Amino acid sequence: MNYEPCPFCGSDKLKLTSKHRLVGYNGMDMPVHAYTCSVRCNVCHARGGTAGGKTLVRYGGLPLPEWATTREAIEAMAIENWNRRVRRVC
Numbered sequence: 001m002n003y004e005p006c007p008f009c010g011s012d013k014l015k016l017t018s019k020h021r022l023v024g025y026n027g028m029d030m031p032v033h034a035y036t037c038s039v040r041c042n043v044c045h046a047r048g049g050t051a052g053g054k055t056l057v058r059y060g061g062l063p064l065p066e067w068a069t070t071r072e073a074i075e076a077m078a079i080e081n082w083n084r085r086v087r088r089v090c
């Protein structure tokens with residue numbers, strides 16, 4: 001997935017920042033995290049829309065329950081939010 005350059009300063013020094021916190025455990029005692037992610041410009045600190053969801057830690061290859069998603073999916077959504085905002089500003 002590619003980032004559009006920053007619409008405010010033109011920089012392509014963008015990074016994905018993420019946060020997570022423990023919100024509980026599922027029925028199999030796997031930790032459930034609330035994971036949020038957004039893209040940020042390192043130069044002018046502009047920020048894209050935050051994407052978030054619940055992730056299961058150490059879920060291995062098991063199929064995910066409906067309420068859960070993956071960090072990769074949330075990160076892709078954050079990049080999509082950033083790119084959409086860039087297109088709106090330009």
Ligand SMILES: [Zn+2]
Binds near residue numbers: 006007
């Ligand atoms: Zn910028």
